[in-house]
Amino acid sequence: MTDEREQRQQRERRQEPRREYRTEELAGKAGITVRTLRFYRERKLLPPPRREGRLAWYDDHHLARLRTIAALLERGHTLTGIAELADALDHGRDVADLLGVGGPTEEEPVRLTPEELAARFEGQVTTENLAAALDLGYLGTDGDEIVHISRRLLDVSAALVREGIPLAEVLAAATRVRAHADALADLFTTLVLRHTDETTLPRLRPLAAGVVAAELSLALDRRLRQRLDDGQSS
Known part of the structure; x- marks a missing residue:
């Protein structure tokens, strides 16, 4: 599997150099007034422009951020909330650090714009939830994009919220699951390495996943039967 950093470099090589815009031109591209643009800058919703004397030069990153602001405002987010989200993302982990370079994984990362993430979790992409997802390592940043480390985890999380x-x-439950999953991974790795070598770990990995899935299924069976029995006896 091609690692995330190499994919990003390939995209960058294919892309044309970023354009630069003067204040009036950027405002026109974004469909806002110059006054609104300056207001966003004062509220720290935009990163600083490149300065050339008294001239301010903006680029496609600023244009993408302005379009994100417009989309989030349409969804009912406040400017204060958007500023906090932008700050959290600007200080988030780079996706290359999050996924590792060339590390083994069976998970498919998902690229999202901030407004796409907000649409998946309508009304629940708060600063606190975003910080929790960043701390868990579920989310990383790649320029103007957000990257979720696992399509499966993203889809399950969105389904539970629906x-x-x-969220x-x-x-919070994901944090507890992570601790149990790490313990199970340690147990499996120790067991395999006690009797074989590291080259067998990737081949036997599906067996570990199968055992965990089966045991969880049986545990859910027991819980459901218990709930049913408790309901009949009450």
């Missing part, structure tokens, strides 16, 4: 479970509680 069922009415708050904050989904992320």
Whole structure:
């Protein structure tokens, strides 16, 4: 699997050099007034422009951020909330650090714009939830994009939220699941290395995943039967 950093470099080689815009031109491209653009700068919603004497030069990164601001405002986010989200993303982990370079993985990363992430978790992409996802290592940043480390985890999280479970509680549960998953991975790795060598780990990996899936399924069976029995006896 081609690593994330190499993919990004390939995209950058294919892209044309970023354009630069003067203040009036950027405002026109974004469909806002110069006054609004300057207001966003004062609120630190935009990173500083490149200065050339008294001239301010903006680029496509600023244009993408302005379009994100417009999309989030349409979804009911406040400017204060957008500023906090932007700050959290600007200080988030780079996706290359998050995924590692050339490390083994069976997970498919997903690239999202901030507005696409907000659309998946309608009304629940708060600063606190975003910080929790960044701390978990679920999210990384790559320029103007957000990268979720796993399509499967993203889809499951979104499905649980659609069922009415708050995203904050989904992320809190994910923290506990992570601790148990790390312990299971250590158990499996220790068992295999006690009797074989490291070259067998990738080949036997599906066996570990199968055992965990089966045991979780059986545990859920027990919980469901217990709930059913408790309901009949009450």
